[in-house]
Amino acid sequence: MKSTVLFATGAALALTTFSAQADTLRLLTWGGYAPEDVVAKFEAETGHTVEVTKSNNEEMVAKLRATNGGGFDLAQPSQDRIAGAQAEFGIYKPLDMSKIDTSQFIPSMLTATKGNTMVDGEVYGVPHVWGTSGLVVNTAMAGQVQDYMDLCDPSVAGKVSYRLKRPTLIGFAFSMGMDPFAAYADADAYQAILDKVEAQLIDCKSNVKTYWGGGDEIKNLLRSGEVTASMAWDTGGWQLNDDNADITFVAPKAGALGWIDTFAMPARGRADDAAYAWINFVMQPEIAAMITTAAGNFTASQGGDAGVADALKAKYQASFPQEAIDNIKWYPAVPAGLEALEGATLDRINAAK
Amino acid sequence: MASDKSRLGLILLMAPLAIWLMTLIVLPHVGMFLVSLQEKVGIRQYETSLANYAVFFNEPLYWNTFARTAYMSITATVLTLLIGFPVAYYIAKLTRGRTKTTLFLMCLIPFWVSELVRTFGWMILLRETGVLSSFLQYIGVLAGPVEFLYNDAAIMTGLVYTSMLFMVVPLVTTLDSLDDSLIEAGYDLGGSSFSILREIVIPHAMPGIVSGCIVVFMLSLGNYLTPILLGGKDSLWFTGLIYDQFITRFNWELGSAFGFLLLGLSSLIVFLALKLSGQSLGKTMGR
DSSP states (O other), X not given: OHHHHHHHHHHHHHHHHHHHHSOEEEEEEOTTSSOHHHHHXXXXXXXXXXXXXXXXXXXXXXXXXXXXXXXOSEEOOBGGGHHHHHHHHOOEEOOOGGGSOGGGBOHHHHHHHHHHTEETTEEOOEEEEEEEEEEEEEHHHHTTOOSGGGGGSGGGTTOEEEOSSHHHHHHHHHHTTOOXXXXXXXXXXXXXXXXXXXHHHHHHGGGEEEEOOSHHHHHHHHHTTSOSEEEEEHHHHHHHHHHOXXXXXXXXXXXXXXXXXXXXXXXXXXXXXXXXXXXXXXTSHHHHHHHHHHHSSEESBTTTTTTSOHHHHHXXXXXXXXXXXXXXXXXXOOOTTHHHHHHHHHHHHHHOO | OHHHHHHHHHHHHHHHHHHHIIIIIIHHHHHHHHHHTEEEEXXXXXXXXXHHHHHHHHOHHHHHHHHHHHHHHHHHHHHHHHHHHHHHHIIIIIOOHHHHHHHHHHHHGGGGSOHHHHHXXXXXXXXXXXXXXXXXXXXXXXSSOOOOSSSHHHHHHHHHHHHHHHHHHHHHHHHHTSOHHHHHHHHHTTOOHXXXXXXXXXXXXXXXXXXXXXXXXXXXXXXXXXXXXXXXXGOOOHHXXXXXXXXXXXXXXXXXXXHHHHHHHHHHHHHHHHHHTTOOHHHHHHO
């Protein structure tokens, strides 16, 4: 009898230690944020296994909404897309900051992200990778393109591409001399801005070759020369620069749009310990440098840029002189419901001839 | 006793079909219908109303998109029939044995790769720096590169190509069952090729034509990849709108309403087409 009890306790103990040691971390992230060498190192060090699913901001919300925040243990939405989605659908759970090694983060970025992802006094996100979107231009063929509005110039007619998504609306609004971020809280003022941008983008439609959907699509269009001026991410421009020295990222005069992708925990995630372990692991400076090398974007890791190759740093400095960095427009948190207004505007632009 | 047994057998045989229909078709539709009746009035606040359906009829944009999708799908169906009928007739009536199998297989082979790959194939052919543009420049027809992609003609090409098989297969099956002696008798009685086609071949093939047309129309209407990838900036398609509502706008309520409207309106179009052509669904499927 006694031996049975002992055996049962032993088995139970073995089971609990087993599950604490070897969880499966289901990570919902962007391409390049969980490179294979980093995953292998993490698995060897902690015993957890990592399943990576690549996605984008809208899909992350849609996937988590479909399961009420289940199916994944850690997600990486942009910092401005957390508070609204949380208020509307309740798909995340608050972070336990005591389990995160905050000394590894760049303090200003951590504070800003915590503030932007705060709902009812709880923090829902910590920063990971940041970057900007602006213009990717073939300087030999369309060197005159310096701002979002220049994409509508007749000199680049039929050679332009941008996404039909909210960053395009925001970028053009800034370029037209308005401040959409200041109008976030006021639906009527924001609608007025959207109406002006809508008229501009419908007018501009004949200039556009096609609206791009994925990063590979726009790189392909630029590489073949079918498109010479586009609105895209900074890393895309720097990667193309390796193949063709004429193509590079240009910080627009109206300001590049700055985003920070975060770590947020889905409400019904199971492997919380593995998730916290992953956050603390990838924020180490040497691991952060590996991710920067793979993704092309810098991280919020304190000292994480030290181990990055000089070539990437040089491109970053060429695209971003100090005044361009000061001019970056960081996305504030998107209030719930704003995206419905933008959606109707985008539908009308898409339908226009 | 015996009848009890046979009833049990019937129930058991029907069970897989019934479970399939209930769990994968009926229940999701009921759920989607309930979602489509929810009107969002605030953050996490919903009211039951028909507001989402009203949006479709009040906003000309959505209504026009549906009309365009239906119009393009009908055109694609007609084109597929015009191209598919001679192909099917040739395979069914003018070839025998091995040649027949080979030709039939050649219609099938493009469907061994996924629709995505086939669509990308068309993109490689039609793009500005693509095969067709380069070839026409090489032989001197064109002076500079021309963009063949991102217009309605490209969408139409993709749609017809994608649905060709679904027209050819039912046509070959019905034409196969047409006795050759009937055609010979037609010639013996002094009929011309055209009158034999009109009086003998087409009436016999009608069930195949109708079922092929229904399948191709529904496939085109519900297609998502081909119009989006080949149509570029002018690729407005109703299924694309539904996808946008669900995935990028987080507006499941409107997306569900659109889904039901698509189901209802496409069924209505098929019903009208059957009435106009004097066919019935039972007659078509029964033969």
